[in-house]
Structures are given as C-alpha cells and as structure tokens.
Amino acid sequence: MSIFRWITRGAGLVALACALPAAAQSPAKIRFMLDWKIQGVHAWFYWARDKGYFKDENLDVAIDQGDGSAAAVTRVMSGGYQAGVGDVNAIIQNAASKPGEAPVMVYMIYNQAPFALITKADGPIKTLKDVEGKTLGSPAGAAALKVFTALARRNGIDEKKVSWTNMAPNLQEQMLLRGQVDASAVFAATSYMNLVAQHVDPDKDIRWIFYNDNGLDLYSNGVLVSPKLLAEQPRAVGGLVKAVNRAMKECIAAADACIDNLARNEPLIDKSIEKRRMLYVLKHSILTSEVAEIGLGDVRDERMARAIDQIADSYGLPRKPSVGEVFNRSFLPPKAERAAKLPL
Template sequence: MQRRQFLHSCLASSVAASGLAASAVHAQGLTPLRFTLDFRVTSQTSPFFLALSKGYYKDEGLDVSIDVGSGSVASITRVASGAYDLGLGDISSLIEFHAQNPDTPVQALYQYYNRAPFVIIGRKDRGISTDFQSLKGKRVAAAAVESTRRSWPMAARALKTSPELFEWVTTDFSARDNVMVRGDVDAATYFHDSAVSLFARVPEQELAVLEYQKAGLHLYGNAILAGKLVQEKPEAARAFVRASNRALRETLANPDAALAAMRAREPILNLDVERQRWAITRRYLSTAETREVGLGGVQPAVLGRQIDEVAAVFNLARKPAPERLFNTAFLPPMAERQVKA
C-alpha cells in the first residue's frame, strides 16, 4: 500500500513538473520551433548552437529545438511534411523538389552556404590531380543520395566532359573514409569541410582536392528553409533568421564560443578537428559575393542560372521562379548581414 502511494505521488509530481515547465514556456510567451540540421552536429553548424546557448532565440521569443539530419533531401521533406518548422537543405535539391511539387510551401529564407562546398577528393598515388580529367576511368565512392554526387552532371557540363568520366561506387557515408584509406576506390565525394575526418587518416599532401566551383560551377549550397511557418507564423520565421544571422556573424569573427556550444551538445567531438573543419567551412559561408549582397543573400542572376542548370541536367518538367524558391522578405537589414573581409 505504501509502495502504491509512493508511486502515485512520484507520478503526480512528474506530471506537475511537466505542467510547470510547459506553463513556464507559455508564460514567457515563447514560440516553440523545431529545426533540423542537414547532417550530424559539427562545427559546420556551430553558429546555431551558439544562438541556442547564448539565448539569442529566446531573446527573439522562440523556444528552439535542434535535431540532427540525414541529408539535404531528408531536410526538405521533413519541412514539407510539417514535422519540422525549419531545416537546412540544399538549394539544387529544393529546385528539384519545387519542380515535382509546385504547390509546396517550402522556401529558402537565408543562404547559409554562399557556395556549395562540393568536392571530389582523390588519391595522388592513383594518378589523380586537381585536373578533373585525371578522374577518367577511376572509381569514385559516394552515398546513393548525396548532393555532391547528384551535382556531378552539372560540374561535368561546366567542364564540357562526359558525366560518365568515371565509375560510381555506392557506399554509405560512414564507410567513405574507410574505402579511401584501404584503397578500395580511387576517390570519393565530400562536402569539403566534412573531409577533415579523411585528412586525419591520410596526409593532405597525398590527396588531391577537386573543387566544383573551380570547374566554373557556381552553386548556392545549403540554406535555411521554412514551410508553412512562413504563412502561419511569419514573425517567428523572421526572428529565427535574425538570431541565427547574429550568431553566424559572431562565429565568423571568433569561433571559440560557437565551438564550445557545439561541444556542449556533442562532448565527444575533437576541438582541434572541428577548428580545422570550421576554417574550411567559413570559406564557403563568407565569400566575395557575401561582401556585396550580405550574409544570407543571393544574386538573382546567379540563382536564375542555377535553376536553369538544374532544370537542364535533370530534365525538369517545370522551372520554379527564383522569387518562389527564395523569399528575401525574411532577411535582416543589410547592415546586420555584413562581415569584414
């Protein structure tokens, strides 16, 4: 009898505590938002954890939760389904999604990666150099649904070479470094900043990094996306972008606090490795273009060319209008989006 009363008392206390926590959030007037990353927690997305740890989202009246992702396409579908309010997803993938789902509410609100960090990294001992033609006849590892792999036909088009220049070897993200180290393949696709895991196992001087942007392909990468939130709670969407932009500017100036916030979320991460990763990431976030259009912004002509390129390469039945794809109304003022060179 006493045990039953004890359990009942504990359950009542737990329910009461949950109710108090929910009431506290409600009393503070915070709007709950769910944000999905494109992949796991690393320094690539550390500014979002800085905004969370420093209370920038709360300052904007938001109660934000951040979850890991499983790729750009998954982020887009998560947001489109309403399971998440916002996400980090690839612009080229969003163009395809719009072509296939013309009524989708999903739009880009803030261009996080001003340039997509798409690279193929090859082993020099297999004859691979920074010349893309050195990949001819080679075996290149990539996950089945992965942005760098899916964008290769556009890079091949820019290079005026065949998309069948090399052979694809489908492998899981987690096995990519292993097949490279063992020599099962000659090269592999990466987000440039994700390759630090490979650099930790193979000396960089033994590897050749082939950057898509150096092939003359100028693609916007992952952006902050929102779906029904834009229509239903536009001020919440604007507040999320504003707080995230604030944290990104601070991280670009000095990444220490953001790296600490990231590590608080994932204690097993190696700070030296993550600092190296961030040094690569920032090159794709803050570019010559962002000094003209500001962080988060895009040039309509560049976006238009990307839409044309994706439509041509993937034989899309329709092309989304740039203004339908990217909603600039949610960007903070230009003065708040400028960074030093």
C-alpha cells in the same frame, strides 16, 4: 439582464482577456534538422539556442542531426520538420516538379558550394573525365551526389560509365584511402578536416576536383523553411533568421567560445579539429568577396537564376522555378546587421 447573468458574462470576458496574452506569448515550436552530424559549422545554431536568441524571438527550437543536405530538404517536405539546413540545389529540383510543396531558403550560408570529388593524388584520376570507368562513393543523401549529374553533363561525362557505391557518412574518406572506391563525392567542409583527423595531408595527398571550378556556379546550404511555416507563421520565420544571423556574427568573431559551447552539446567532438573546420568553411565558402558586398544570408538574383538554369537543364526538369520560389530575402535583417569578417 439579471445580476447573475451580468456577473457570469463579466467573469467570462475577464477569463478570456487573461487567456489571450498567454496564448499570444506561447512560443512557436520548430523542429530544425541539420544537414549532417554535429560539426564546427553548426556551432552558430547551438549558440543561438543556448544563448537564448531563439527564446528572445519567442521560438522553441529543437535541433536534430541530419544525414545529408539534400535529405534535409526531403525531411522538411515530408512535414517531419518545419525548418533546417539544406541544399538550395535540391530545393530547385523539388520546386520544379512540385510547385508550392518545396521548402524555401530564407538565409544563405554557403555562398560558394563546397561540392568536390576527392581522389588520391597518386591515383589514376587526374582530370574530371577520368572518372569514366571508375567507382565513386557517396552517402545516399549527400548533395554532392545529387548534383553530380549537373557536373557530368556540363563536362561531357557519360554517367553510364560511372559506378557508385553508397556508404555511411563516417566511412567516406576511409573507403577512399583503403582503395574501396576510386573517388568520393564530398562536401569539402566535411572531408578536408576529416582527412586531417586521419593524419592525411589534404593538400598534398589528395586531389580536389571542385564542381564550381568545372563549369558550375552554385550556391549551396542555408536555412530553409517549409511553405506551411512561411505562410502561417511568418513572424517565427523572421525570428529564426534574426537569431541565426546574430549567432553567426558572434561565432565568426569568437570562434573559441562557440566551439566550447558546441562541445558541451557534443562532448565527443575534437575541439581543435572543429574549430579549424569552421574557420576553413568561413574562409572558403561563406565569407566570400560577394558576401562582403551583399552581406551574410543574401544572394545575387542573377547568379541564382543562372544556377537554376544549370540545374534545370542538367536534370531535364519539367520547369524552371523562379528565384522567388527558391529564395526569399524578405526576412533578412538590414545589410548593416549582416556584415561580417574574420578577425585578424
């Protein structure tokens, strides 16, 4: 081999060796869609980003606001986003009809689904059956609307006798209060504090009909990822879950700091309202007795299987996906790292 060829080949090998570490260290880019407009229940995602927890896991996460937890599932399926916050019941429906294409949930957040119908306490709807012949409202992409069929079939409600009006998310409570709809299908996490902000007492002035109190036993929103991200970048998925879990635990312990950080991202929020919203959701939907036993992020397989049965039977799905098609716990940190409770 000539000296020139030896030097050229050696230089090429050195260049390649230098390039490999840089490529290996290039952060994985993830477009992440929220389930709704920025609220207190999203504080941990911005905390994870702003505190550098995503960066610590070699991730470059861009967070966008959403327009419904069922819609977030669709957006990830379309390929526009690699991950997001969405409704596991929408995942079940899509996994049944499009095996291998639906996102997979890797970190459950809402252990108790906050789906509810709300109506005026002095209005004509006293029981669930009273919705027949009435007009209900919901944003088109809302999970509470998508799951209503399961609720109706479980309780013998004739859906043909129920009329629906779609509205923008920010008009949901207003249209109910103005009498433009008789009831609205809502996320309690959102509507409870929206009513407080409109100087309505949600406990005295509003009747709440919760889906899980009327025959359903559903999980709800959590962190989901696309099948492509799961297959091609499992390390990124693990890093995403680890960062979110770390941020959630810190926000549970230090709500004020996390809400202050959220306000730096969205100065128009009312910090007192969003703190109350976050604490309300933590108390009623996240930090349940089941979570005290199994830790943040996880589910009970037998309960998830029952939820799949309920959704599949109610919608007449072509098949019942397995729990493993819908939820993957293999990226969860150890249970000891997922223990959390509200400070006294």
